[in-house]
Amino acid sequence: MAEITFNQQEKEQLVLKIQNYFNDELAQDIGQFDAEFLLDFFAKEVGGYFYNRGVFDAQAIVSDKLENVNEVINEALFEIEKPVK
Incomplete structure (x- = not known):
């Protein structure tokens, strides 16, 4: 660091x-x-502790947003699937 x-x-x-x-x-x-x-x-x-906490918090936010994006993408892909017998 x-x-x-x-x-x-x-x-x-x-x-x-x-x-x-x-x-x-x-x-x-x-x-x-x-x-x-x-x-x-x-x-x-002490700064490293605060810095690492900020990185951890940012990772949590990005992970949450990516999970939401992943759900939206999966729903969009499901909607365009063609029905098969």
Whole structure:
């Protein structure tokens, strides 16, 4: 799996969310550098779990949609069958 990276705008938003969380929930200030360091840690050490969950969820959706398509195709093929004796 490739390393999880964020563009500059995403990183800025995520760092702000981390800083706000620390301030609101833990009543602690965390600087931008420390928030970026924490973000990098989570992306490296925990990000794979979230990524894999997303892949699993996508697989379930695709599988469900393909099953529906398969049913529609089978019905359409059944409709064009010619009767035989």
